[in-house]
Amino acid sequence: MITLHEKIDVNRPVEEAFAYVADFRTAQQWDSTTDTARKISKGPVATGTRFELACRYPLGTFALHYTLTRHEPGQVLVLHGTSRFFDVEDEIHFSESATGTRIDYRATFTFRGLLGALAGKFRGGLEKMGRDSVQGLKNALDDKFPAPVLSSSNRRAQQLVFPAITRFTRSGFNKGRKDWLPMSRWMGDKHVVITGANSGLGLATAQALAALGAELTLVIRDERKALGLKQALERETGNGRIHIEIADLSLMAEVERLTQRLKRLEKPIDVLINNAGALFNPRGETSEGFEQSFALLLLSPYRLTLGLKPLLARAGGGRVINVVSGGMYGARLKLPLLEAPREGYSGSAAYARAKRGLMILTEEWAVQWAGEGIVVNAMHPGWANTPGVESSLPLFYRLARPLLRTPEQGADTIVWLAVASEAGLASGKLFLDREPRTTHLFSSTRETEPERAALIQALAGCRRSTPARDCQVVPC
Ligand SMILES: NC(=O)c1ccc[n+]([C@@H]2O[C@H](COP(=O)([O-])OP(=O)(O)OC[C@H]3O[C@@H](n4cnc5c(N)ncnc54)[C@H](OP(=O)(O)O)[C@@H]3O)[C@@H](O)[C@H]2O)c1
Known part of the structure; x- marks a missing residue:
């Protein structure tokens, strides 16, 4: 089991930060390992909503299915993810901070089979990935991007x-x-x-x-x-x-x-x-x-x-x-x-x-x-x-x-x-x-x-x- 834990402060009201993260389709905007993300259950985002993410890894992409297991507006989100390589529990707490919102993000991975035995070997890489993702979330919510230009x-x-x-x-x-x-x-x-x-x-x-x-x-x-x-x-x-x-x-x-x-x-x-x-x-x-x-x-x-x-x-x-x-x-x-x-x-x-x-x-x-x-x-x-x-x-x-x-x-x-x-x-x-x-x-x-x-x-x-x-x- 490997747990990643990051905290960020973002310049946004709690309601806005919460709504953005709760619709986990946004992961494709801020998590560099997510290629695409879609909602696969019907109805508004709430406890029980399911998402499917296509995640990149060195040999291609794999599907990661998330279920929102706890959805307390303005306070906490818990998502349970499952894939052929690992299960993951994302627990995300939101609270008011001096700049707007503090987001406390904890992701706990449980690897399957042989990967479980090797987990210690890629802890460093996983921790970097977690830091990058949460930094991506901060950039997304800080929302300070330049005017669009022609590439x-x-x-x-x-x-x-x-x-x-x-x-x-x-x-x-x-x-x-x-x-x-x-x-x-x-x-x-x-x-x-x-x-x-x-x-x-x-x-x-x-x-x-x-x-x-x-x-x-x-x-x-x-x-x-x-x-x-x-x-x-x-x-x-x-x-x-x-x-x-x-x-x-x-x-x-x-x-x-x-x-x-x-x-x-x-x-x-x-x-x-x-x-x-x-x-x-x-x-x-x-x-x-x-x-x-x-x-x-x-x-x-x-x-x-x-x-x-x-x-x-x-x-x-x-x-x-x-x-x-x-x-x-x-x-x-x-x-x-x-x-x-x-x-x-x-x-x-x-x-x-x-x-x-x-x-x-x-x-x-x-x-x-x-x-x-x-x-x-x-x-x-x-x-x-x-x-x-x-x-x-x-x-x-x-x-x-x-x-x-x-x-x-x-x-x-x-x-x-x-x-x-x-x-x-x-x-x-x-x-x-x-x-x-x-x-x-x-x-x-x-x-x-x-x-x-x-x-x-x-x-x-x-x-x-x-x-x-x-x-x-x-x-x-
Ligand atoms: N799809 C493309 O590849 C493409 C490419 C270039 C530009 N566009 C432009 O994209 C826009 C949307 O097109 P679309 O491809 O999505 O076509 P669409 O599926 O036919 O949708 C067109 C919409 O315009 C409505 N409409 C047509 N005549 C109307 C009228 N007299 N009063 C009120 N509403 C009216 C239609 O209502 P009804 O259902 O009642 O007819 C429908 O809701 C259009 O401006 C089109 O020129 C599309």
């Missing part, structure tokens, strides 16, 4: 274009995640609005943020799906602060009514995630006369974000996250025809152009709103296996399926932009896998300053109840 390998990949596109895949995600920093910011006092939260990336984002305790407002167009999702999230996470708002976001009247409802509540919005989207084939127009791609993917987030800006400003450090697409790399802003023309319509081209427009808005708002403490960033998820991709790009889906990311992998950067402290240090950027990326892979897609100004003017000129063909700057 040299991704800079080179962008210059060569093709390697940058290979990063959109699942293997690109796995490559990217190797260098990620812990994400321990407390979300219990944050209010996050997510559009399109019932499917794909929006759903994965809602699940992750609900588990982190954020208050959520989920904007969904189908009431039945919305109610089912709210109940499922509450059951799974124990989060009782999940609200739903019903709105078809392709209709500006509904965007306006949603904005007014949220404004009447006067609840500051810490994070607005403009995620709802679809790729439309064939071309269609909304009942208000707007071409669908333009309405849902550009005019709608434009209106919603501007409408909710006072609530974002009131939050102090509000964040806007615009979900764009790698497809925009092939698109150039086209003025005056922001809306896809009737002749020669391509759903992919209309989609890509609208996402390009949303990227430009991201950059413009970041500059304009810096003085109000609102940061505005965009992200693209790479290629993720979602109902949207399956239904709108069936051929691509069939061919690329083995390469696609899971919805959780696609949504990871949305969650990171919403949660990570250092993500709040960036604004006006496009992210993939938590790193800022170029907004243009080809010089031919670059727009001019007058074109950017014309885009803003065009969007401002599209009035709510004005039929599209009467828009002054965006002829339809």
